[in-house]
Each structure stands twice: as structure tokens, then as C-alpha cells.
Amino acid sequence: MKHKVLIIDDAETVRRMVVEALEPAGFSVLTASDGFRGIATLKDTHDLCLVIIDLNMPGMSGFGVLDWMRKDRSPHLPPAVFMTTEVSSATLEQAKNAGAIGWLIKPCSTEQLIAVAKRAVARKSERGGG
Amino acid sequence: MSNFETSDDAAKAELLDLLLQATQDGIVDWNLQTGETTYNARWKHLLGFDSADRVEYHETPDGWRQLIHPDDLGTALRLIDDHLHQGWPLYTTLRMRHRHASYKHILVRGAAQRDQHDKALRLLLVFSDIDERIRDERRRRAELVQSHKLGAMGQLAVGVADEFEAELQLLAENLSLAKTGIDDLLGVELGPSSACHDLPSAIERSRTCVERAAKVARAMKAFAAEDDHEPRPADLKALIENTVVVATSHWRDVAEVELRISPDLPAVPCMRGELSRVLLNLILNAAQAIADVVGSSGAKGKISISAEADATEAVIRVADNGTGIAEHARSKVFEPFFTTKEAATGTGHGLSMAYHRIVERHQGSIHFETELGVGTTFIIRLPLRTATSEPSEPTP
Numbered sequence: 001m002k003h004k005v006l007i008i009d010d011a012e013t014v015r016r017m018v019v020e021a022l023e024p025a026g027f028s029v030l031t032a033s034d035g036f037r038g039i040a041t042l043k044d045t046h047d048l049c050l051v052i053i054d055l056n057m058p059g060m061s062g063f064g065v066l067d068w069m070r071k072d073r074s075p076h077l078p079p080a081v082f083m084t085t086e087v088s089s090a091t092l093e094q095a096k097n098a099g100a101i102g103w104l105i106k107p108c109s110t111e112q113l114i115a116v117a118k119r120a121v122a123r124k125s126e127r128g129g130g
Numbered sequence: 131m132s133n134f135e136t137s138d139d140a141a142k143a144e145l146l147d148l149l150l151q152a153t154q155d156g157i158v159d160w161n162l163q164t165g166e167t168t169y170n171a172r173w174k175h176l177l178g179f180d181s182a183d184r185v186e187y188h189e190t191p192d193g194w195r196q197l198i199h200p201d202d203l204g205t206a207l208r209l210i211d212d213h214l215h216q217g218w219p220l221y222t223t224l225r226m227r228h229r230h231a232s233y234k235h236i237l238v239r240g241a242a243q244r245d246q247h248d249k250a251l252r253l254l255l256v257f258s259d260i261d262e263r264i265r266d267e268r269r270r271r272a273e274l275v276q277s278h279k280l281g282a283m284g285q286l287a288v289g290v291a292d293e294f295e296a297e298l299q300l301l302a303e304n305l306s307l308a309k310t311g312i313d314d315l316l317g318v319e320l321g322p323s324s325a326c327h328d329l330p331s332a333i334e335r336s337r338t339c340v341e342r343a344a345k346v347a348r349a350m351k352a353f354a355a356e357d358d359h360e361p362r363p364a365d366l367k368a369l370i371e372n373t374v375v376v377a378t379s380h381w382r383d384v385a386e387v388e389l390r391i392s393p394d395l396p397a398v399p400c401m402r403g404e405l406s407r408v409l410l411n412l413i414l415n416a417a418q419a420i421a422d423v424v425g426s427s428g429a430k431g432k433i434s435i436s437a438e439a440d441a442t443e444a445v446i447r448v449a450d451n452g453t454g455i456a457e458h459a460r461s462k463v464f465e466p467f468f469t470t471k472e473a474a475t476g477t478g479h480g481l482s483m484a485y486h487r488i489v490e491r492h493q494g495s496i497h498f499e500t501e502l503g504v505g506t507t508f509i510i511r512l513p514l515r516t517a518t519s520e521p522s523e524p525t526p
Contacts, residue, residue: 067461089222096218103219115248119217 002028003121004047008038008065009054009083014106018052021110027117035060039068048078050120052104052113055084055091066098079120083108156257158194162214162242162250167192176236176259178229194255199225199233206238214242214250223260235264275483286350286410289379293346301339307332349375353406361492363397364405366437366444373409374435381417384424385431385450392438398512404491405512408484409435412448412508415481419452419506443494443514449507455500463498488512 005027007018015031022029030045032038035057042051042065051069055062062082069077081102082095095103101123102116136142150157156173160166174180177197198206202224213220220240225233237258242250311329349372374387381387413433420431434449455463464485488496492512500506 064461087219087221092219092221096212102217105219115244116217119248 002026003049003117004028004030004045005117005120006030006032006038006041006045006048006051006078008032008035008041008051008057008062010034010057011054014054014083017107018113021113022117025110025114025117034058035062035065038065042069042077043074046076048076049124050117051078051080052083052116053080055082063094063098066095066100070099079123081116081120153256153258158255158257160253160255162252167194169193173257176257177226177234194226194257197227199227201225210240210253213240214253217248220255223264226257234259234261236260286353286376290346290350290376292379294343297339297343297346301336301343304332304336304339308336346375346378349373353403353410359401361399361401364400364402366395366398366400366446367391369400369402369406370409370435370437370446373406373413377410377413377417380414381420381433384417384421385433387413388432388434390434390436392436395437395439395444396514398439398444398514400492400512401487404487408487408496408510409446409448411481411484416448416450416452416506419450419454422453423451439514441514444512446510446512447507448510449505451505454502454504455498455506456502460500464496 003026005018005022007015007029009015009018009031010033012033015033019029019031030041030048032041035053036059038051038053039060042048051065053062053065062084066080066082069080079101080099081104082100083104083106084091085106087103087105092103101120104112104116134145136145150170150172154172156176157170158173159168173194195203195206206222206224209218209220209222212218220238223235223237226236228234237260238255239258240253240255243252243254244250307328311327311332315329352368352372353376370389370391374389413435416433420433424431431451434447436447436449438445464481485496488494488510494510494512496508496510498506498508
């Protein structure tokens, strides 16, 4: 069975870039165009191995999504990785404290995306997940 | 643009050379297999050494580590570890020892080269001098704090002037009464009459007015007093009482203030000016939340302020029985420029400043509990001792 990754990003080009990078590498990619739709997908999809979240989105920010995940605490929720164009020491620290497992800086290469997805899969099997 | 993707090695080398000149950054190439480290020429200049300098230590494999400020070394090694083992971006500002100045702020970024099993083989570190930028930012921040402080003082000045006006008005009335009494007493026309019996109480009331006005003046002076630059043991009881007095005109018409200060509260290390302004903000917010409930009905809400301490920390609570904070606003309470108030009432800076002051300047914490229609309690915790940092060992 293919490992499933969810990308939450308001930019269609970024969603497409993630699909085009990960699907040839054997992943199945779901997409959501904002935080609210992302949360709906997170609730409904119980076999995700990773969620990649854009930090700056209108309506609900990436931190909003991660906050929801942290409060919900459903065991099926996948590890989260942030994706941004800019980075700062403070937001990195905030993301680590909020429980994210990684961070991608845009534009990121196909190799970086695959490495992050594989790392998430390895983490899941380490923890005895599927 | 095509140059960036060229496969021509000479063109690549040329581009890299130009790039290194253009960025003026210091670069360290760390082979994680052998521990061997290479520095570019710019590295020396960045921290004040020139090419001819025969300074050995900064070119040894861990020379760059030796130059990091001891307080920042633990963070640096942890962040490098996070990058190597979990792929987190390496991006941090460190203080590094400069040959002439004591320390410079250096932005450190890096990227690891990995094998097919995701194991890091080599780490390239880029060191950029951002000392000037940091100093500019600090100055701007100080200016912002200063202007915020002046804004708060201006807001208070109006309230304090109100207090004085009321006391002086009362003083004038009582003095008139006293004068009538004295005229009567002198019995110029009709001999002593009833007005002279009011004389002692008129004088007594005048004295009370003067005392109350003096108390407001003293509280205002204490509030505006010179700021501490680092936490010093302070009497929280006096600090809280002064702040309540200074804010009187903002809560008097809408609320009663109840103080419950534990009698065995020790002296608490704090920056008095900063903490007073945080409390003032919380009191003004509480009064506003109550005003939104009672309106001009004449009913009064309650602001309860308590302070107590255990062995490790002091806890200050500012509670109101006002509107409570709406769900959608809760996550934004500590964000700068966030306000639910009308433009004229607040800048939206108060609580973000409070957060900054308590968390960063006092190593304390601030959070709130709120329920719609019931009220809000802000809870400030201040450590009785300041924490020490723990450096960690490198694990590349």
C-alpha cells in the first residue's frame, strides 16, 4: 500500500510541486487549500504518514493547524512538517515546541521532499505503526 | 540564470568564487567523517583577524566552536544536532568572540550533505555578520518600548488630573465652609452661630483631600520612577497598591478593587517599572471588560488582585467579572497590535508587551483563564530565582 502524505498550502503551484515530487517516488498525495479543509482531511483520513503545512495561509495559519492537532491528540494524526519561504530562529523554536518534526524552506528540491517523507515513514514504523 | 545550473566545472568554480566574494560571509566546511575542517579566507576577517595573522586556534577543526559565547554554545550544538539528525533548518544567531570588540552577533546557517541513507557526511556552515542589524533592531525596540511607556503615561496623566481636580474641588468647598465658620466665630455682625460648629469637620475634610491628592502624586511618582535594568528584589505589595491608585479613575466608576496580598510574600526579583506597566495594562483591560458589561447602569463589577508565593515562584492574579474573552480572540491576545477595542481606547500593544516583559525580561510566564459572561483571570508567575542555562555536548 502506498504511504499517504497530505499537503496543506493555499498556493496551487506548491501543492502541484509536492504531488509531482512525491507521487513518482511511490507516495500518494492528498491536497488541501487551507487550514480548515486541511483539518477536515486530517479528521477523515486515518492512514496518513505525514502532513506538510504551509505556515502563512489566510484564515488559519500553519500554527493554527498544528495547535488543533496538538489539542485533538487523536492517535491517527500524522507527524507534521512546516513549509515556508522565510525562516527565523523564533518560529523554528516555536515549531519545535509545538511538536512539528521538521521544516522545509521553499523552494525545496524533490530530494528534500522525498527525504522528509521517508523520514516520516521510518519514524512511523519505528513506533510500530503501519 | 543558466549559469546556476551549468554542468561546466570551470563555470561552476568561477560562479562559486564570485558568490563567496559577493556574500562576504565566512564559511566553514566540516567533514563529519574525519573531523577535518576548512575555513575560507573571509572567515578570518569576519572576526577581526587579517590574512597575515598567525592565529592558530581559529583555524583548528573546532576553532569556530571555541569562539562562540559560552552561553550560546549549548544552543548552537543542539541546533546543529537537530539539523544533522532530523533535518531541521540550521538558522540561528550566536554571539562570537571578535578580536577587537568583545562579541559580535553572527547569523549561522548551514546545510549537510547526506548519503542515500540520509546520514550526514559533511556540514557546510555560513557565518554572516549581522551585528549592525541587531543593534539597529535593539534601538528600534527600545524606542518602541519608550513610546509605549510615554503613551501609557499620557493616558494616566488624564486620569490623575481628574483625581486632582476632584480633590481640589472638594478642598475649595470645605475651605469656603471653613471661612463662613470663621466669619461667624469672629461674630462680626451677629455673634457666633451654627456655622462655627462645622469648622472642625470642614478643616478635617480639607486635610483628607490634601492627603488623598498627595497619595495620588506619590503613586504616580513611584510609577514613573527610574526603571531597573535587571530584576531586583522588590516589595510587590507596594507596587500593586501604587498601580491600583494610579489607575483609580479608570476603574472607580465601574468596579470595586479587592486586594489580597499574602502577608508572607517575600521580596520578588523584578523590574519594577516593567511589572507596574504590565499590571496597569491588566487593570485597564479588566476595567474595560467590566464596563462592557455594566455600561452606565451604575452597577459595579469586581477586580480582584492577589499575590502569593511558594518556594520557587510568586504568583499574581488579576481577575475581573467582565465579559470574558471571545473564543476567536483567545489565541491572539498576546499578538502585537491585536485589539478588540475602539481605535481611541488602546494601541493593541499592551498584552504583547506584557508577554514580552514577563517571559523574556523576567523569565516568568503569563497566561489567562476566561469564560464568556463570567470573566477573565490573568496569571503571572515570576521565578524567585533566575534560571541558569545548561550547555550540552556535541553529538555529530
